[in-house]
Amino acid sequence: MLAENSLSLDQIREIEKTGTFNKLKVTLLDVRTSEEVKGGRIEKAVNVPVGELEQDLALAPDLFKKKYGFNLPTHDSKTEALLVYCKSGMRTRRAIDILSKREYKNNLYAYFGGWDEYSNPNTN
Template sequence: MSSSSPAKPVSLTEIQTISTDAKHDGREMVILDVRRPNEFDAGHVPNAVNLQVDELENALKLPKDEFKKTYNFELPSQDSDTQGVVVYCGGGGRAARAAGYLSDAKYQDNLYIYSPGWREFSTTIKK
């Protein structure tokens, strides 16, 4: 795994905007929650998809059609100018690992990370 990731940080305001209009930096975004499924089911950023970090490295090696059949969403192309991926977890650790796997899989300019994660985002939800 790479020691440093090219993932660009996004703020709370940016992730809130991405979660409602699915765009950032002119790109269609996939919001990837890399926590465990039970954590995701308990609450997540709106419009996020779930793929836990422990499966991500191997999932990235799957053919696109098998990936979609297994995980029910498509990851954008690694070099896409029109699509991107933003990763998050509970508080940054697993998201950093996921960003490393994505970087190793050649995601570069279209890779973003929301490090404060669900811990911060969940405080903004009206109860």
């Protein structure tokens, strides 16, 4: 993953306000477990646990949407981006590797600070 595709907390906050980054509509992908997400998540984030990601990327788009309730941006989209985060960055790296193998590149971003940084009252 390119260094410029790693976003900061300030950039995440801006995405929350606007829903966009670099003029792309952003889908926030939380790759923690569904149990972890029950404890809080970035507003408007959708959950696909990293343990299910690789398998579920092989689903037809309509089956993926039926399971998760949203359409995953395509790897070559010029209008939509995918931003991945987890608790502290480890699963984000794994998810980025999985998505990169599916040819996501120019519209794939990571927030390595994760839920730990985002939810820390000292960073708000």
